[in-house]
Amino acid sequence: MQTGNLLNWGRLRKKCPSTHSEEEFPDVLECTVSHAVEKINPDEREEMKVSAKLFIVGSNSSSSTRSAVDMACSVLGVAQLDSVIIASPPIEDGVNLSLEHLQPYWEELENLVQSKKIVAIGTSDLDKTQLEQLYQWAQVKPNSNQVNLASCCVMPPDLTAFAKQFDIQLLTHNDPKELLSEASFQEALQEGIPDIQAHEWVPLWLLRYSVIVKSRGIIKSKGYILQAKRRGS
Numbered sequence: 001m002q003t004g005n006l007l008n009w010g011r012l013r014k015k016c017p018s019t020h021s022e023e024e025f026p027d028v029l030e031c032t033v034s035h036a037v038e039k040i041n042p043d044e045r046e047e048m049k050v051s052a053k054l055f056i057v058g059s060n061s062s063s064s065t066r067s068a069v070d071m072a073c074s075v076l077g078v079a080q081l082d083s084v085i086i087a088s089p090p091i092e093d094g095v096n097l098s099l100e101h102l103q104p105y106w107e108e109l110e111n112l113v114q115s116k117k118i119v120a121i122g123t124s125d126l127d128k129t130q131l132e133q134l135y136q137w138a139q140v141k142p143n144s145n146q147v148n149l150a151s152c153c154v155m156p157p158d159l160t161a162f163a164k165q166f167d168i169q170l171l172t173h174n175d176p177k178e179l180l181s182e183a184s185f186q187e188a189l190q191e192g193i194p195d196i197q198a199h200e201w202v203p204l205w206l207l208r209y210s211v212i213v214k215s216r217g218i219i220k221s222k223g224y225i226l227q228a229k230r231r232g233s
Contacts, residue, residue: 038221039077040211048220049212050078053085053124053146055179057203062104064227068207069112071225076209084109085122085146087175097126099133110140122146124173128158135166144169180206185228203228 040048054068065086072081086105088097102123109121122144123134131145145163147155149172163170182202190198203226210222 037075037223038211039075042077045078047214049082049214050076050209051083051085051212052081052207052209053087053173053175055087055175055206055208056089056105057180057205058090058182062108064205065105065108066112067227068205068225069117071227072207072209073117075225076211080116081118081209083120083122083144084112084118085124085144087124087179088126097130099130099137102130102134103137106134106138110138113140120144122169122171124148124175128156128162131159131168132162135168141166142168144171146171146173148173148175150174180226185226189228200231201228202231 040050052069052072054065056064069081069084073079086109089101089105091097091101106121109118112118113121120143121140123131123142124146125148126134126145131142135141145159145168147159147170155170160170162168180203185203186198186201189196189201205227207225208222209225211220212218213220
């Protein structure tokens, strides 16, 4: 159970019927659709690769990283995730992403690797200079970096060379810059729980997971897990 005025919500835009009035809502709301998330059979765990990408939406707290990983493990019924990629954390408009922005989140990921909650960790949308700075500073090195091909049709040669030298896998993605806006979250929340005052809730982070059958390379299941808090709490 989470503490504080938090809402944990799996699978966006799924109906979550409620008979509570607004006054009866507890400080902690957990709203998941049981059939939407499939726990992994322990006997099949070694046959599966569990990957996740974490998007920090409205929180500048690195503790969101641990919270997201812990919740994903709990929801999926596993002790650890095989890989976690963290999207670039939110920064102010006009400010360039720097190592200082990444460090608190990466340190938390390193702690999760050391405690065996995650096997491998990676980054998203770092250029060669940013990736090199992180690699040189980090204790647990990034094993992958995602590149959005919407912004560059061809992998930058300097990034490719650096990744090859240090055995970093370059992957591609097509995620939008803003995967979940506050307005779209509140709209979906209101649809799922008609009695709630949706404008009072803001998303903190969004985690997308996939479970892949290793031997066949097919996706067995995938979905989203989200955490939000009541505004001002």
